[in-house]
Amino acid sequence: MRPVYMISGGITKFTKAEPRKSFRVMVKEAFDYAMRDTPKLRKADIDGTVVSYFSDHFTRQLKAGVMAVDMCGLVPKPTIRIEGGGATGGLCFQEAYRHVASGFMDCVVAMGFETMSRVNTWKGNEFIALASDTNFDYPVGGFYSGYYAMMVVRHMHEFGTTVEQMARVSVKNHKNALHNTWAQKHLDLTVEDVRRSPMVAWPLTELDICTMSDGAAVCILASEKIAERVTDRLVRVAGIGAGSDAMRMADRPQKQVVLLPHEDPAWYKNLKYPGVHSFRAGRTAAKMVYEKVGIRNPIEELDFIELHDAYTSSELQTYEDLGLCRYGEGGKFIDSGAPELRGVIPVNPSGGLLACGHPVGATGLMQAVFAFWQLQGNIAKHNGGDGRIQIKPRSKRRPMRGLIHSHAGTGTYVTATILERAF
Numbered sequence: 359m360r361p362v363y364m365i366s367g368g369i370t371k372f373t374k375a376e377p378r379k380s381f382r383v384m385v386k387e388a389f390d391y392a393m394r395d396t397p398k399l400r401k402a403d404i405d406g407t408v409v410s411y412f413s414d415h416f417t418r419q420l421k422a423g424v425m426a427v428d429m430c431g432l433v434p435k436p437t438i439r440i441e442g443g444g445a446t447g448g449l450c451f452q453e454a455y456r457h458v459a460s461g462f463m464d465c466v467v468a469m470g471f472e473t474m475s476r477v478n479t480w481k482g483n484e485f486i487a488l489a490s491d492t493n494f495d496y497p498v499g500g501f502y503s504g505y506y507a508m509m510v511v512r513h514m515h516e517f518g519t520t521v522e523q524m525a526r527v528s529v530k531n532h533k534n535a536l537h538n539t540w541a542q543k544h545l546d547l548t549v550e551d552v553r554r555s556p557m558v559a560w561p562l563t564e565l566d567i568c569t570m571s572d573g574a575a576v577c578i579l580a581s582e583k584i585a586e587r588v589t590d591r592l593v594r595v596a597g598i599g600a601g602s603d604a605m606r607m608a609d610r611p612q613k614q615v616v617l618l619p620h621e622d623p624a625w626y627k628n629l630k631y632p633g634v635h636s637f638r639a640g641r642t643a644a645k646m647v648y649e650k651v652g653i654r655n656p657i658e659e660l661d662f663i664e665l666h667d668a669y670t671s672s673e674l675q676t677y678e679d680l681g682l683c684r685y686g687e688g689g690k691f692i693d694s695g696a697p698e699l700r701g702v703i704p705v706n707p708s709g710g711l712l713a714c715g716h717p718v719g720a721t722g723l724m725q726a727v728f729a730f731w732q733l734q735g736n737i738a739k740h741n742g743g744d745g746r747i748q749i750k751p752r753s754k755r756r757p758m759r760g761l762i763h764s765h766a767g768t769g770t771y772v773t774a775t776i777l778e779r780a781f
Contacts, residue, residue: 359459362595363585364777365399365578367727368392372542372573372715375475381417382429384574385471388720389430392467392576398588399578405463406436410450410470411719412443415485417473426469443489444668446470447575447722448764448773452598454579455775464581468726471574472717482570486718489767491605503567503669505607505768507559510671513635514561516686519674521561523689525552527670528565528712530692534699535709537746542571542715552670566670571715575723577730591734592780596759597650599774601642607634607768616641618648618681620655625684637672637769640679647761647774648681656681657696657703660776661758662732662749664725666765667710676763677705680774699747707732707747722764722773729760733779751779 368391370376370384379387393399407430409423419425423439440450447470454468474482483501490500513519529549535541545551547565555565585592604610615626616638632638644656653659663680667673674688682703683691691697697705708714708728711721731740738745751758757778764773 360461361582362455362458363580363582363780364593364595364726364730365580365585365589366392366396367575367577367730368395369540369575369724369727370573371540372571372717372720372724374542374569374571374715376572377475381411381422381471381473381574382426384572385426385469385576386429388574388576389467389469392578396578396588401431403465403584404432404435404467405465406457407432407467407469408438408440408450408454408457410440410446410468410723411472412441412446413485416476418476426471430469432467442771443766444666444718445722445764445766445771445773446719447724448762448775449722449771451577451722451726451775452600452773454577455595455598458579458581465584466579468577468579468723469574470719470723472719473572474570474717475572479570494606503559503562506669506671507562509634509675509768510561512633513671513675516633516635517689519689521553522549523692524561524566524670524674525549526692527667527673528552530698531667531706531710531712534707534747535713537744538709538714539742539744541709541713542569543713545713562669562671568668568711568716571717573715573717573720575720575727577723577726590781593730593733594778594780596776596778597647599643599645599647599650601639601646601772603637603639603769605767605770610638615685616645618645621681629685631685635675636685637675637679637765637772639769639772640676640763640765643772643774644680647776651776656761659756659759660703660761661752662704662707663761663763664706664708664710664729665763667706667712668716668765670712672765673705673710676765680761680763704749707749722762725762725764726775726777729762729777732760733758733777
């Protein structure tokens with residue numbers, strides 16, 4: 359496997375609804391942004407594309423991927439579509455990485471989009487619910503807000519997690535987004551604001567849950583030869599990891615915790631794992647990428663994380679899966695202030711899905727774009743001059759690193775990717 363570099367990225371502003379623009383136009387906007395930001399890169403340098411979008415239902419257009427590629431002027435070069443629920447964008451990024459790492463291509467564009475506003479919210483939730491087991495969960499009324507409510511209720515029962523701790527995730531991420539011009543929501547919230555917002559599925563309120571959105575994102579990955587020619591602010595894809603799990607939570611066996619290098623098996627002697635309170639796929643993805651990059655303790659060796667916070671509860675659960683704290687201590691971790699913008703390990707400095715929105719096929723790529731800008735030190739350049747969400751490197755003894763995390767279903771697909779500064 360040869361080194362792979364991210365050389366550019368572009369996004370559209372995610373919105374609740376953008377009826378004036380088709381998915382083709384959104385992807386073209388994000389692609390043009392990425393190309394303008396890397397003027398030495400020629401379209402002729404691009405060997406092919408990987409396209410991600412979650413559902414044909416939203417576009418009412420089969421084979422929409424090739425239409426987006428055509429709009430960007432990249433046919434007749436090879437293209438492939440990736441789909442994997444909420445992890446679609448993260449899977450797309452990793453597939454583009456494999457194209458370059460394997461030597462199959464020297465420069466690949468990963469592009470993702472979703473136009474979820476074309477249907478009403480109830481119908482959109484129904485489409486998303488088709489990503490659950492349609493022979494079992496779906497017929498008994500399974501919508502994802504209900505699944506996540508059930509999981510966090512178990513987390514609360516097992517570990518004493520509180521609704522206030524979940525609300526603090528929303529407060530933190532929306533506060534970060536006050537300084538992100540690309541974010542959909544700019545809200546200065548309190549815990550009380552979150553708890554007073556309309557209840558969706560107890561204990562999750564409207565402000566505990568991300569918004570179905572319209573938007574697009576593009577990442578351009580390349581070999582070392584091309585990367586060194588087009589930019590002097592190299593960002594390397596240090597490693598990738600992924601995991602999966604049974605679709606039906608009832609089918610998930612209880613086994614020993616998948617341990618990370620810094621963990622002691624005695625910590626989890628009596629823990630029923632994964633239960634419905636933890637994501638075994640997330641822990642598997644984390645373990646894989648940490649091994650590939652050589653990370654022994656993530657809280658000491660990462661500078662920031664952009665994780666899939668479709669629900670405030672899933673951010674707390676993911677702290678644990680990524681090994682930022684012990685299982686059961688996600689609530690205490692947010693209470694400690696560690697994942698705050700100026701905390702020990704900033705989590706979702708962009709504002710995450712809660713504030714930026716969640717156009718599914720674009721979301722994982724959006725996370726990669728923000729991580730790329732962070733590692734280049736270019737947040738202010740891309741953010742109207744506002745650099746307040748720029749993260750500073752924590753150590754001079756190692757490269758600055760960021761982890762991006764993408765999550766599907768109730769933890770059926772999860773990806774974890776680490777990018778690092780290479781200049």
